[in-house]
Amino acid sequence: MFKAPRGTADTLPEEQPYWRYIEEKALETCRLYGYGRINTPAFEDAGLFARSVGEGTDIVNKEMYVFKDRSDNELALRPEGTASACRAYMEHGMDNLPQPVKLFYFADIFRYERPQAGRYRQHHQFGCESIGDPSPMVDAEVIHMSRNFFLSLGLRNFSLQLNSIGCQNCRPGHLKKLIDYFAPLGPRLCGDCQARLERNPLRLLDCKKPGCQAAAEEAPKSADYLCDECGAHFESLKSYLQALGIGFVLNHRLVRGLDYYTRTVFEIQPAEGGSQSALGGGGRYDDLITMIGGKPTPAIGFASGMERIVLNLKSQCIAVPQPAKPAVFIACMGGDARVEAVKLAAVLRDGGIAVISSSGERSLKAQLRLANAAGVKYAAIIGEDEVKAGTVMLRNMETGEQQETQPDELLKLAGSGQ
Numbered sequence: 001m002f003k004a005p006r007g008t009a010d011t012l013p014e015e016q017p018y019w020r021y022i023e024e025k026a027l028e029t030c031r032l033y034g035y036g037r038i039n040t041p042a043f044e045d046a047g048l049f050a051r052s053v054g055e056g057t058d059i060v061n062k063e064m065y066v067f068k069d070r071s072d073n074e075l076a077l078r079p080e081g082t083a084s085a086c087r088a089y090m091e092h093g094m095d096n097l098p099q100p101v102k103l104f105y106f107a108d109i110f111r112y113e114r115p116q117a118g119r120y121r122q123h124h125q126f127g128c129e130s131i132g133d134p135s136p137m138v139d140a141e142v143i144h145m146s147r148n149f150f151l152s153l154g155l156r157n158f159s160l161q162l163n164s165i166g167c168q169n170c171r172p173g174h175l176k177k178l179i180d181y182f183a184p185l186g187p188r189l190c191g192d193c194q195a196r197l198e199r200n201p202l203r204l205l206d207c208k209k210p211g212c213q214a215a216a217e218e219a220p221k222s223a224d225y226l227c228d229e230c231g232a233h234f235e236s237l238k239s240y241l242q243a244l245g246i247g248f249v250l251n252h253r254l255v256r257g258l259d260y261y262t263r264t265v266f267e268i269q270p271a272e273g274g275s276q277s278a279l280g281g282g283g284r285y286d287d288l289i290t291m292i293g294g295k296p297t298p299a300i301g302f303a304s305g306m307e308r309i310v311l312n313l314k315s316q317c318i319a320v321p322q323p324a325k326p327a328v329f330i331a332c333m334g335g336d337a338r339v340e341a342v343k344l345a346a347v348l349r350d351g352g353i354a355v356i357s358s359s360g361e362r363s364l365k366a367q368l369r370l371a372n373a374a375g376v377k378y379a380a381i382i383g384e385d386e387v388k389a390g391t392v393m394l395r396n397m398e399t400g401e402q403q404e405t406q407p408d409e410l411l412k413l414a415g416s417g418q
């Protein structure tokens with residue numbers, strides 16, 4: 001017996017209303033903020049992610065699905081969506097359009113992580129990227145948008161975690177302070193963090209191991225080492241958020257797991273669930289496009305995991321709209337009746353009415369049980385008598401009343417929703 005690969009999941013029909021609900025709210029949010037949809041390939045040149053997400057990150061080092069195709073190209077299943085959106089922005093000359101260019105996507109994302117609740121090897125993201133504008137007003141708008149998206153879903157009890165990790169100019173100063181602080185703690189740090197000290201000291205701040213977390217709490221804060229420009233950017237952003245009435249928690253340990261970020265980083269954290277349960281996250285990435293060969297282009301975006309949203313909708317008992325039940329069930333008995341049943345189903349569907357049709361193999365009682373289970377309003381029963389008379393026996397499944405009806409009448413009745 002084959003099973004879905006570890007860390008992947010089937011989304012069965014009964015789960016679909018959650019996904020549809022999220023997609024509709026996402027589409028409406030994007031309409032309000034002026035984002036246009038983009039689809040990019042599920043796999044890209046592996047170098048695209050190595051250069052942008054970063055060679056020193058877990059995502060590229062440990063989690064990326066890399067493979068060679070039959071022409072020896074080294075490809076990777078996308079481990080995130082931002083680099084692809086930026087690659088497309090460059091490839092299609094979107095820098096010639098009025099800036100910023102605002103793109104959104106729904107994308108399946110692949111990361112070889114240790115599966116657990118809300119953590120998959122294939123997950124799905126709704127993501128937005130605003131490319132081409134350096135203003136902190138855009139940061140505030142993207143944060144407002146992500147927060148309003150979650151609110152529009154009915155979700156409550158989440159916090160906005162905020163930090164600034166500076167730029168190429170001021171980050172080295174902070175990194176030096178971090179190394180000075182962490183180096184003497186060497187043996188008290190986990191093996192991964194000891195390696196990070198050399199490769200990627202910022203990452204020490206978001207280690208999930210309790211010993212490292214305690215040490216990170218007291219570590220030098222990036223916001224204390226910002227250059228004047230980054231400091232002014234962060235202050236402006238905070239004042240816009242205050243003006244918008246958006247509460248935030250300054251979290252100096254928030255550094256995010258991707259190397260392309262500059263200045264603003266943020267995460268939306270549900271009140272319940274640990275630090276690995278973020279509903280969404282994002283930030284500014286002013287250097288990403290230069291990292292992948294383009295000209296300097298400021299940008300900011302965010303993405304949210306659809307599976308995490310579904311989990312939170314369920315844990316907060318948020319009811320989502322269910323699809324309408326079919327209106328009519330057609331039951332039939334006998335060979336001639338089958339022909340009429342096939343014709344009636346076609347006429348009703350042509351008239352826009354949703355129909356379930358029985359193949360007439362079972363007893364009438366069994367067919368009506370199916371009609372009941374399907375939650376239809378009407379069962380149209382066709383037996384030998386109805387075939388002869390050119391009629392159907394219409395049964396109202398709620399009241400149990402039956403009456404002989406012409407097919408046209410049924411079309412009108414079911415169409416009117418009565």
Ligand code: HAM
Nearest residue numbers: 080082118119120123278279280281282301302303305
């Ligand atoms: P990220 O924080 O790695 O950011 O992922 C975004 C969101 O995807 C997370 O907040 C979480 O909800 C969900 N997620 C991540 N990994 C998993 C997983 N293994 N299973 C289920 N859900 C997961 C990015 O990917 C950036 N590209 C976001 C961004 C857009 N930054 C700027 N623009």
